[in-house]
Amino acid sequence: xxxxxxxxxxxxxxxxxxxxxxxxxxxxxxxxxxxxxxxxxxxxxxxxxxxxxxxxxxxxxxxxxxxxxxxxxxxxxxxxxxxxxxxxxxxxxxxxxxxxxxxxxxxxxxxxxxxxxxxxxxxxxxxxxxxxxxxxxxxxxxxxxxxxxxxxxxxxxxxxxxxxxxxxxxxxxxxxxxxxxxxxxxxxxxxxxxxxxxxxxxxxxxxxxxxxxxxxxxxxxxxxxxxxxxxxxxxxxxxxxxxxxxxxxxxxxxxxxxxxxxxxxxxxxxxxxxxxxxxxxxxxxxxxxxxxxxxxxxxxxxxxxxxxxxxxxxxxxxxxxxxxxxxxxxxxxxxxxxxxxxxxxxxxxxxxxxxxxxxxxxxxxxxxxxxxxxxxxxxxxxx
Ligand SMILES: Nc1nc2c(ncn2[C@@H]2O[C@H](COP(=O)(O)OP(=O)(O)OP(=O)(O)O)[C@@H](O)[C@H]2O)c(=O)[nH]1
Numbered sequence: 001x002x003x004x005x006x007x008x009x010x011x012x013x014x015x016x017x018x019x020x021x022x023x024x025x026x027x028x029x030x031x032x033x034x035x036x037x038x039x040x041x042x043x044x045x046x047x048x049x050x051x052x053x054x055x056x057x058x059x060x061x062x063x064x065x066x067x068x069x070x071x072x073x074x075x076x077x078x079x080x081x082x083x084x085x086x087x088x089x090x091x092x093x094x095x096x097x098x099x100x101x102x103x104x105x106x107x108x109x110x111x112x113x114x115x116x117x118x119x120x121x122x123x124x125x126x127x128x129x130x131x132x133x134x135x136x137x138x139x140x141x142x143x144x145x146x147x148x149x150x151x152x153x154x155x156x157x158x159x160x161x162x163x164x165x166x167x168x169x170x171x172x173x174x175x176x177x178x179x180x181x182x183x184x185x186x187x188x189x190x191x192x193x194x195x196x197x198x199x200x201x202x203x204x205x206x207x208x209x210x211x212x213x214x215x216x217x218x219x220x221x222x223x224x225x226x227x228x229x230x231x232x233x234x235x236x237x238x239x240x241x242x243x244x245x246x247x248x249x250x251x252x253x254x255x256x257x258x259x260x261x262x263x264x265x266x267x268x269x270x271x272x273x274x275x276x277x278x279x280x281x282x283x284x285x286x287x288x289x290x291x292x293x294x295x296x297x298x299x300x301x302x303x304x305x306x307x308x309x310x311x312x313x314x315x316x317x318x319x320x321x322x323x324x325x326x327x328x329x330x331x332x333x334x335x336x337x338x339x340x341x342x343x344x345x346x347x348x349x350x351x352x353x354x355x356x357x358x359x360x361x362x363x364x365x366x367x368x369x370x371x372x373x374x375x376x377x378x379x380x381x382x383x
Contacts, residue, residue: 025064026154026231031075032128034145035094038081040134049081049091051130051145056152058103058118064154067101081133081142094130101152104235108151115150119157119235153231158196158210159352161233163270164242165216165262166250169287171195173242173335174211177345182211194229199345207348210236216250217257217265217319220272230273238352239282239325241266245294245332257319259286260301260311265319267308281328281355283347290334298332305330328355 035051054076068074076099082091107116107125116125128146132138164170171182178197199207212229219227233239243266247258257265263284270277284305286298304311308324329347333340 025068026228028064028068028152029074029149030067030071030127030152031147031149032097033075033077033147034128034130035078036080036144037131037133037142038083038091038094039142040091040136040140041084041086041089042140044084044086044089045136046084046086046089046140047091047135048084048133048140048142049093050133051081051142052078052094052096053126053130053145054078054097054099054128055124055126056099056101056105056107056116056118058105058121058123059100060103060121062100062102064102064105064152067099067152071099076127078128078130078145081130083142084134084140091133096130099127102154104155104157106153106155108153110149110151155235156194156196156210156232158208158232158236160207160209160238160240160348161236162209162211162240162242163215163230163233163266165244165248165266166213167248168242168244169335170211170213170242173285173287173333173341173344174209176335176338176341178209180211194232199348201345201349205349207352209240209348215266215269217254217269219269227269227273230270230277233270233277234274237280238348238355239270239277239280240285240348241282241325242285242287245286245288245297246291255316258301259297260304261315261319263305263308263325264311264315264321267321267325268319270325271321271323275323278323278325280326281351282325283344283351284327284330285335285344286330286332287335289332290337290339294332302330 032054034053037051038048040046040048076097078097079094081094082088084091101118103118103121105118106114107127109115115127118125127150128148131143131145134140134142162170162174174180174182174195174197178199180195180197182195194213195211197209199209210232212232215230241263243259243262245259247256248262249256288294289298312320328351331340331344331347333344
């Protein structure tokens with residue numbers, strides 16, 4: 001009986017593990033420790049070696065899952081500096097610990113302070129500096145290295161962020177317009193992790209499009225997956241919002257929202273997550289135009305979509321946004337029949353080149369310079 005019970009428990013465990021193995025990791029906590037500085041020798045004026053540092057290097061093709069698997073204890077420590085001795089007056093530096101992380105990682109300390117933004121291949125950031133070697137300034141006693149817990153937060157890097165409520169047809173569009181091959185089904189929440197596709201143009205220009213699933217009305221109250229994936233929109237330059245022409249109803253206990261209400265509700269969720277997202281230019285796709293009666297509904301709501309302010313009065317209070325999205329283009333499409341997909345492709349390129357480029361110039365360069373200066377002030381030189 002006991003044996004049978006054990007067997008059943010084992011079988012149960014396996015199922016859970018298999019499920020977890022597929023989970024998408026987009027943030028990870030690690031404890032990092034710089035090496036201790038080596039001690040000096042007062043008699044000879046010997047200086048201890050500096051402790052090694054722990055640093056992150058962005059690498060394309062690496063995933064956070066790889067990092068989690070490599071550092072199972074979630075603790076990373078660099079080695080200590082060598083003590084000075086009679087035969088080696090200047091102790092050797094401790095070895096640095098180099099940790100490869102995916103490109104697109106932001107590194108935060110325990111206070112939520114940004115330590116580094118690794119948004120291109122080979123970008124580096126020191127997570128824990130090594131301690132100073134023993135010298136006259138510290139009575140020849142080496143000091144401990146930094147010790148902290150850091151959070152690695154992966155934010156996908158894509159030009160366009162596709163958001164919409166479940167079942168709007170986002171995956172269908174991604175499949176039709178790009179090289180991605182997402183799962184499509186007629187029930188909500190088919191997509192459970194962000195998917196990225198690349199749009200290719202005849203002149204070899206490429207635009208990346210990220211399908212960000214899981215957004216529902218009330219996500220700000222952590223309903224469903226909450227705002228888990230909205231952080232990926234932060235780095236996109238253009239919002240691509242998709243709505244079903246016949247609206248969406250999450251379940252029997254939820255109110256049925258028509259197409260226009262869905263636009264307001266999406267607007268509201270974006271606003272509640274981060275108001276600055278609404279400054280980004282936005283292209284609105286009204287999908288499922290192949291369905292019977294779709295053209296009539298579209299005709300009726302078009303004046304309101306063209307000027308969202310007009311419909312605000314009638315919009316239910318719980319989904320009424322206080323700041324409106326910047327709709328640059330409105331395109332009615334049928335993702336399933338691939339109708340007007342080429343138009344979407346061209347318009348995305350046009351808005352990206354002519355509006356997003358001018359309007360949304362992030363001060364990433366300046367931020368990089370600031371971080372570089374900060375890193376340069378302390379910690380050993382990374383080679
Ligand atoms: N009639 C019609 N059906 C469509 C169209 N686009 C998508 N669908 C259908 O709508 C359903 C949902 O499509 P998906 O592409 O999975 O929608 P999604 O927004 O990715 O859904 P989640 O994975 O839940 O986020 C599927 O049954 C599609 O076949 C369209 O243009 N016309």
